Amino acid sequence: MGEYSVLIGGKAGEGINTAGLSIAALFSRLGYRTYMYFDYPSLIRGGHNFAIIRASEKAIGAHRTPVDVLLAFDQNSIDNHRQRVHSGTTVIYDASQAVQAEGYGLPLDTIVKEEKAPPITGNSAMLGALARVAGIGREVLDDVLRTTVPAKHLEANLRVAGRGYDAVESVFTVEPLDAPALPVLTGNEAAGLGLVYGGLDTYVAYPMTPSSSLLHFLANRAEDLAVRVIHPENEIGVILMALGLAYAGEKTAVGTSGGGFCLMTEGLSLAGMSEIPVTIVMGQRPGPSTGMPTYTAQGDLHFVLNAGQGEFPRLVVAPGDLEEAYTWSATALMLSWRYQVPAIVLTDKTLAEGACSFDIGAVAELPDREPVLWDGAGEYRRYARTESGVSPLAFPGREGAVVKATSYAHDEVGFTTEESGEVIELQEMRFRKGESLRAELATYPAVKAYGARDAGTTIVCWGSEKWACIEAAERFGARVVQPIVLAPFPARQWKEAMIGAGRVACVENNATGQLARLLRQQGFDPGRPVLKYDGRPFAVDELETRLLEVFA
Amino acid sequence: MTPKQPAGKVAGSLVSPAQNTWCPGCGNFSIQHMMKSAIAELSEEEGIPLENFVLLGGIGCHGKLVDYLNINSFYGIHGRSIPAATGMRLANPDLKVICHVGDGDIYAEGLDHLIFAAKRNSDITVIVHDNRVYGLTTGQYTPTSPTGFKGRSTPGGITEHPINPLEVMLAAGATHIARGYTRKVQHLKDLFKEAIVHRGFSFVDVLQICATYFNLTDYYNEHAYEVQEGEVDTGRFESALSKIREWDYDREAPIPLGTFYSVEKPIYEEKFRALTAGRPERRALVRKALEEWR
Numbered sequence: 001m002g003e004y005s006v007l008i009g010g011k012a013g014e015g016i017n018t019a020g021l022s023i024a025a026l027f028s029r030l031g032y033r034t035y036m037y038f039d040y041p042s043l044i045r046g047g048h049n050f051a052i053i054r055a056s057e058k059a060i061g062a063h064r065t066p067v068d069v070l071l072a073f074d075q076n077s078i079d080n081h082r083q084r085v086h087s088g089t090t091v092i093y094d095a096s097q098a099v100q101a102e103g104y105g106l107p108l109d110t111i112v113k114e115e116k117a118p119p120i121t122g123n124s125a126m127l128g129a130l131a132r133v134a135g136i137g138r139e140v141l142d143d144v145l146r147t148t149v150p151a152k153h154l155e156a157n158l159r160v161a162g163r164g165y166d167a168v169e170s171v172f173t174v175e176p177l178d179a180p181a182l183p184v185l186t187g188n189e190a191a192g193l194g195l196v197y198g199g200l201d202t203y204v205a206y207p208m209t210p211s212s213s214l215l216h217f218l219a220n221r222a223e224d225l226a227v228r229v230i231h232p233e234n235e236i237g238v239i240l241m242a243l244g245l246a247y248a249g250e251k252t253a254v255g256t257s258g259g260g261f262c263l264m265t266e267g268l269s270l271a272g273m274s275e276i277p278v279t280i281v282m283g284q285r286p287g288p289s290t291g292m293p294t295y296t297a298q299g300d301l302h303f304v305l306n307a308g309q310g311e312f313p314r315l316v317v318a319p320g321d322l323e324e325a326y327t328w329s330a331t332a333l334m335l336s337w338r339y340q341v342p343a344i345v346l347t348d349k350t351l352a353e354g355a356c357s358f359d360i361g362a363v364a365e366l367p368d369r370e371p372v373l374w375d376g377a378g379e380y381r382r383y384a385r386t387e388s389g390v391s392p393l394a395f396p397g398r399e400g401a402v403v404k405a406t407s408y409a410h411d412e413v414g415f416t417t418e419e420s421g422e423v424i425e426l427q428e429m430r431f432r433k434g435e436s437l438r439a440e441l442a443t444y445p446a447v448k449a450y451g452a453r454d455a456g457t458t459i460v461c462w463g464s465e466k467w468a469c470i471e472a473a474e475r476f477g478a479r480v481v482q483p484i485v486l487a488p489f490p491a492r493q494w495k496e497a498m499i500g501a502g503r504v505a506c507v508e509n510n511a512t513g514q515l516a517r518l519l520r521q522q523g524f525d526p527g528r529p530v531l532k533y534d535g536r537p538f539a540v541d542e543l544e545t546r547l548l549e550v551f552a
Numbered sequence: 553m554t555p556k557q558p559a560g561k562v563a564g565s566l567v568s569p570a571q572n573t574w575c576p577g578c579g580n581f582s583i584q585h586m587m588k589s590a591i592a593e594l595s596e597e598e599g600i601p602l603e604n605f606v607l608l609g610g611i612g613c614h615g616k617l618v619d620y621l622n623i624n625s626f627y628g629i630h631g632r633s634i635p636a637a638t639g640m641r642l643a644n645p646d647l648k649v650i651c652h653v654g655d656g657d658i659y660a661e662g663l664d665h666l667i668f669a670a671k672r673n674s675d676i677t678v679i680v681h682d683n684r685v686y687g688l689t690t691g692q693y694t695p696t697s698p699t700g701f702k703g704r705s706t707p708g709g710i711t712e713h714p715i716n717p718l719e720v721m722l723a724a725g726a727t728h729i730a731r732g733y734t735r736k737v738q739h740l741k742d743l744f745k746e747a748i749v750h751r752g753f754s755f756v757d758v759l760q761i762c763a764t765y766f767n768l769t770d771y772y773n774e775h776a777y778e779v780q781e782g783e784v785d786t787g788r789f790e791s792a793l794s795k796i797r798e799w800d801y802d803r804e805a806p807i808p809l810g811t812f813y814s815v816e817k818p819i820y821e822e823k824f825r826a827l828t829a830g831r832p833e834r835r836a837l838v839r840k841a842l843e844e845w846r
């Protein structure tokens with residue numbers, strides 16, 4: 001068996017997310033590729049949190065419904081997941097919490113008390129028991145604890161883990177693979193590193209799930225990565241501060257979710273008119289309004305494509321996994337500066353907070369791009385008219401340059417004008433810039449395709465549904481086509497990728513088929529919709545069942 | 553440094569060719585001319601290069617000022633100058649960042665930003681063109697309009713009371729608070745210079761008449777007076793507060809003009825400076841972070 005699934009569940013506040021990451025680390029250590037889906041309601045303590053960690057010999061990026069091991073801290077974790085348990089599932093539960101369970105009962109209260117360890121170390125007992133059940137050696141377990149637990153709590157955790165290890169028996173054996181142990185990152189961490197790789201100077205954000213962890217990650221690593229991280233009064237302050245930073249020459253990104261993005265839209269229009277670059281990482285979650293704050297959705301595509309008053313070019317990219325989050329965050333930042341347009345990196349909770357093995361070796365390097373800078377000759381005109389539509393940049397403090405950025409319709413220098421000829425030229429200049437961006441993107445992998453061209457069936461998807469679709473496609477021998485760039489829409493690449501598509505299913509995490517709508521707007525047939533809008537991503541097996549309805 | 557030349561000459565060169573569209577008699581003219589002179593003089597006296605000044609404007613008649621001067625500018629949107637100004641100062645500590653804002657612009661739409669900039673002591677200067685009426689949208693009441701004010705949106709007269717913005721700023725933690733009046737131009741210029749030079753968040757509420765919708769010239773001429781040396785202890789909160797409360801923008805009372813409060817506190821932007829000093833090679837840092845992951 002080259003693949004394993006483990007579910008760990010308990011109350012919020014019990015450290016399920018961290019324990020899940022440790023489980024992922026355990027499999028990573030043995031050379032497996034891992035993926036973690038983390039499900040939690042919007043509350044601080046209590047309720048039911050769970051993480052499904054899947055490990056495989058090959059690259060993965062989605063979970064499946066059945067699990068091989070169920071680690072339950074409470075009765076809910078048994079009751080809520082009955083559909084995941086099958087004859088081969090090993091259940092390990094906290095005997096001091098769960099009363100109706102079959103499997104290995106660990107008296108976590110007693111263990112923790114006897115070892116004089118804090119209650120949170122119960123996670124380590126579960127991790128120890130998992131290692132034993134999975135035939136993973138003590139040394140691997142201890143090694144994972146050494147790298148995941150802070151030094152001052154290490155001894156207690158090692159003792160408690162040992163108790164869990166000794167309390168159960170080996171059920172199966174996870175054979176170590178001859179593959180490197182890859183780091184396990186969340187999508188937000190990959191996006192953050194990508195932004196820094198792309199030249200980020202400052203990150204500005206107001207907390208909002210699922211983008212807060214990007215703020216936390218960069219704030220924690222600010223010194224290591226030499227970036228500033230600022231948390232201002234609200235999202236309006238966020239984007240304006242970013243525009244101020246960028247006007248003065250600093251590459252800046254902001255992060256938010258739908259509600260925060262609502263507040264940023266006036267700043268987005270300002271970026272469009274003043275041609276000040278800004279990169280927005282937009283993590284989707286179910287709306288309208290507050291919706292389900294800790295769950296996932298792909299319901300804001302048309303919002304980001306159309307947000308802001310007036311007409312102006314923008315770059316919108318939707319990465320589907322860590323490697324794409326990394327490289328396209330870097331590229332979005334660079335291209336936003338190159339073309340002086342706002343760039344939006346559209347993610348969702350599944351990608352942003354989900355964790356996955358990150359293979360930097362698999363990252364497709366995209367070209368380096370620098371902003372077009374003023375050469376210092378003659379009088380500086382911020383909005384100088386050019387063939388490409390891009391006016392050379394200068395920043396305040398530059399001798400000989402008066403840099404006038406503005407939200408008003410303006411002439412070449414930046415003075416307000418409402419004169420008919422000037423405003424037509426201005427608008428056309430902005431759209432020339434958009435066309436230059438489109439031309440450049442023609443050389444990028446803006447549309448990705450997986451599987452044979454003569455498959456005869458094609459799954460179309462975007463963003464975090466990519467890997468569930470790739471796996472489900474194997475079952476049907478189907479091809480997968482995924483646009484990464486959504487604006488300016490790569491129509492030519494799309495047309496090329498869809499030659500001979502045959503029967504098409506369009507898989508999305510929303511209720512109206514937003515990618516399908518975009519495809520229709522572009523003159524393409526989006527095929528049959530396969531939609532899910534309960535705030536959860538498709539499990540691979542669930543998607544297979546749904547696709548049967550289309551492809552049968 | 554630029555060679556010595558008369559400040560007037562520098563000031564003259566700061567006027568832009570943009571066509572002026574303010575109403576005749578508008579208080580903005582004094583603010584524009586005194587700002588221009590203040591910048592020219594500071595450049596002369598303090599050796600601040602002209603290219604290091606940045607003016608920001610919001611939306612309203614006041615904002616046009618940034619078009620009329622040949623100085624770096626960011627003509628932003630309603631109420632949002634202040635976060636942008638903070639961003640600029642974060643990016644470049646050499647910049648002298650001056651926000652020109654309106655009373656509707658900043659006390660209504662942008663009040664949160666104003667309070668937070670004062671709270672964090674961002675090293676920016678805020679000049680409020682406080683004409684106590686919405687001019688460009690043709691005559692509605694603002695947060696500093698007096699009780700009973702009849703605007704186009706409140707024909708029966710407003711029943712709410714104006715805020716005293718100086719009191720708000722003092723409570724929020726502003727480190728430099730002053731009030732000027734557009735008919736006292738030399739005094740106004742000195743207030744501008746003092747505010748721009750102040751290290752930290754500086755705030756000047758400028759009583760400005762709106763010639764078209766709310767001409768308070770007679771009222772201000774009768775009540776406004778310049779605070780004399782020793783009349784207020786600008787280092788003491790209580791002393792400043794009592795002077796600031798002498799007039800509440802509503803009742804008939806003497807209107808003190810001058811600097812009410814001025815203290816030194818750590819500047820917000822400075823704590824971020826060490827992080828990006830020396831322009832480190834970030835790609836190497838990203839690779840290192842990945843190699844040493846967790």
